[in-house]
Amino acid sequence: MTESRTRRPGRRQAMALGAGVFAAGALPARAITAADVPPPRHTLERGARLRVLRPAKYIDPDEAIFNENTRRFTQATGIEVRVDYVNWPDMPVQVAVAFNTGQGADVIIGFGPDPHLYADKVTEMTDLAGYLGAKYGGWYDLAQVYGKKFRTETWLGLPMGGTTGPVVYRRSWVREAGFDGIPNDLGEFLRLCQGLKRIGHPCGFALSHAPGDAPGYANWLLWSHGAALTDEEGKVTLDTPAVARALDYARAMQETMIPGTMAWNGASNNRAFVAGEIGLTQNGVSIYYSLKTAGDAAQNAIAADTDHAEMPHGAASKAPETALTLNAMVPRYTRVPNAAKEYIRFMMEAEQYDPWLTGCLGYWSQPLKAYGQSAVWSSDPKLRVYRDAMDTPFYEGFRGPITAAAGAVAENWVVVDMFARVVTGQQRPADSMREAQRAAQRWYRS
Structure with a gap:
């Protein structure tokens, strides 16, 4: 192409x-x-x-x-x-x-x-x-x-x-885990996910090559820790302390998840939520309305227990979603x-x-x-x-200009794979950051 x-x-x-x-x-x-x-x-x-x-x-x-x-x-x-x-x-x-x-x-x-x-x-x-x-x-x-x-x-x-793609969650299970809703603090959000796992209703986020879902989660990890793919001038910034903190957090989050998320495709979190296998994920309206419009009393009951909330802001001033x-x-x-x-x-x-x-x-x-x-x-x-999906400063390629290089980095899963290598234990955070930095720079220099 x-x-x-x-x-x-x-x-x-x-x-x-x-x-x-x-x-x-x-x-x-x-x-x-x-x-x-x-x-x-x-x-x-x-x-x-x-x-x-x-x-x-x-x-x-x-x-x-x-x-x-x-x-x-x-x-x-x-x-x-x-x-x-x-x-x-x-x-x-x-x-x-x-x-x-x-x-x-x-x-x-x-x-x-x-x-x-x-x-x-x-x-x-x-x-x-x-x-x-x-x-x-x-x-x-x-x-x-x-x-x-x-x-x-x-x-x-x-x-x-x-x-x-905000948080989609089961209200009764979040309450059972000890929370009235979705906390905005990253530490509290991690504790919520730990609590969901403890009661047998873990969360699930993709860091596979699931289109849409995996980059949505990976970008949230970056942006909620104040990190970004590039600076305002387009200089790659994946080898920074903020990225290191995001990688450490991703590793801790992975321990709270349902097994198998590294092999998820774009439909997997939908199926897992509808089946009651997970209590929290990140998604659009499709899960909720598929449950609500189903001609099935059990699924309608799940819809009644389902709610949505912004992904935790962390270091961001607005929800770190695009x-x-x-x-x-x-x-x-x-x-x-x-x-x-x-x-x-x-x-x-x-x-x-x-x-x-x-x-x-x-x-x-x-x-x-x-x-x-x-x-x-x-x-x-x-x-x-x-309602305010487009009322956000975040975009793929944030914080730099939108270019073919930013598109290539996304197309080649550079940021997603950086997190995946760490949460699966393939690489230490410092090594994965350097590899991602070099991979992104190749596109920005070409």
């Missing part, structure tokens, strides 16, 4: 959620506050047709409502649109082929870093981002990081939503850039966006602050922790 890529999917791919009673129409409508701002003028190209490329659904309403909104765009403009849905693991190849051959979809909805990896091949989105931000209360931090060219006000992509982000791009090769940008604008307006957000059960949390008013966030208090 020409471009190195950040590893994507899998964070919540284990269990599709049923539309059923949680479809958009099942929730009361709520007005979204919007300013009276004129949209940018995009003179639509005569005879325009659009092809859209985006990741496939992992919850049924995602695709169904997205398609309905697309049909509404065609009715409003007369522009025919074809949407191609691609399995998440195949998206990097599809995106790379389109940009590197200069032909393909007119709108590409990739993942967070994509516009930065193809910065010289995307159409600037500053006018559209400015309009939407002014109308809908401004953009959350993560949307700005993934949308804007590093240290500029130039928008390369238009973030559409993100999904995150969100897998959908990021819309208009390639420079398209012959219909105005129609492409108008399609993105249409899909982000409240009449289309709020039904999609609501119908997706908050799975793709909003990048624009006004959509925090959506009815989905008051429909169930257990969803609250997902």
Whole structure:
């Protein structure tokens, strides 16, 4: 592949959620506050047709409502649109082929870093981002990081939503372990996990090559100890005292876990939680809603006992979590850039966006602050922790610029493997840190 890529999917791919009673129409409508701002003028190209490329659904309403909104765009403009849905693991190849051959979809909805990896091949989105931000209360931090060219006000992509992974836990078992909820202190969190193991309901976090889950846990270990992959200038910083503390903590955490986590895939923690084998993990909404929508009384009872909380902050000022982000791009090769940008604008307006957000059960949390008013966030208090998924300063490659090097480090599991070598006893922390430092530097120097 020409471009190195950040590893994507899998964070919540284990269990599709049923539309059923949680479809958009099942929730009361709520007005979204919007300013009276004129949209940018995009003179639509005569005879325009659009092809859209985006990741496939992992919850049924995602695709169904997205398609309905697309049909509404065609009715409003007369522009025919074809949407191609691609399995998440195949998206990097599809995106790379389109940009590197200069032909393909007119709108590409990739993942967070994509516009930065193809910065010289995307159409600037500053006018559209400015309009939407002014109308809908401004953009959350993560949307700005993934949308804007590093240290500029130039928008390369238009973030559409993100999904995150907080703590998912059984309330009764956490109480049995001696805690009223999830503590924010790292030492207390470790004691909670020790208590869960003592009562026979251990925690489980992946440090295998489980897409999404393993990097989510590894990054949390780094960020909660004040460590990061690089500094603000992009200098690799994996050989520091903060990283050493994170490695020591990971080793202690591993002793509290259910056996077998080093062989987990992206579905393993979902299955273990549903089966009652673990009492605490890190995940998106899929576990909870698969339990809640199951036609099974036992699983419904587990849903009633399930809750969510932010991962402990530790040294971080906010929850040390990021969100897998959908990021819309208009390639420079398209012959219909105005129609492409108008399609993105249409899909982000409240009449289309709020039904999609609501119908997706908050799975793709909003990048624009006004959509925090959506009815989905008051429909169930257990969803609250997902509402501000994109209100975070953390991202893959934190604290430096988003580059192909940052993508390659993630793609090659450098940070995950650094922790895995230590928790399995393969290497001492100092040796694993040095190996990870050298591996990351090779990508940043290439």
